[in-house]
Amino acid sequence: MQALEQEIKKLVIETLNLEDLKPEDIDPAAPLFVEGLGLDSIDALELGLALQKAYGVALASDSKENRRHFASVRALADFVSAHRKS
């Protein structure tokens, strides 16, 4: 799971062009949105697309679950490992 968290950190940095951050700067348990990394709704859409391309996971557009899946890198890793197709 740690390897997947590491992979997702890299995906977040590359996808969102977080040029000043390294994977080790991201706390896997810290919030991704608003607080923590300070990402916004466009970032969420972009990240959803990247996860879909990389792991074949589909995110429902209006699901309350999304809020939970996107809470942190750790939550994303849990979600991906449960639903990945590739």
Next chain:
Amino acid sequence: MMRRRVDRLGRIALQAAYSCQADAPPCPMVFASRYGDMGRSVELLEQLAQATPLSPTSFSLSVHNAIGALYSIARGDLTAQSAVAAGAETVEAAFVEACGLLAEGAPEVLVVVYDEPRPAPFAHFPEQVALPHAWACSVRAAGEGPTYQLTCGASEGAPERTSVDPLPEELSVLRFLVSGEARFEHHTGSRLWRWHRDA
């Protein structure tokens, strides 16, 4: 966190706007670019052609007023903005727009001009932009500082500019403004724009 969203063109345009406005109070702004952030449109069109999902970030920034909008968001500035594109007359159109805003009572208008060479599928068309560039200036009603007049007429019968200019055409207005020269004539199709600096 905004910086990561913008590519080269947005970065140079915003740099020019920030440098020019600095800590001055907000004023209406005119963002002028002949081609805008064409690279994003190309990227989106390629994604469409390949039937892959479009990048939401690129989509949100592909409109002509996106760069000005980011400036507005980053500064929390709700003042009016225009985004202008008018072919070879883009710079003149920006100043006409600025004069309109001054006539409506704005004490000052920030004009930001920016362009970069068109990307690959469009690069071979005529009037390619020679180099990435961005500049900005603050325009006020005549009073303090140098005074200029801009008039537009038919180019028929007017002598064509004959000298070979080493500077790309899109920078000629900027050069005129900073050079202190008395006049500059810009032929574009059937129109002749005359820039005049009052002595």
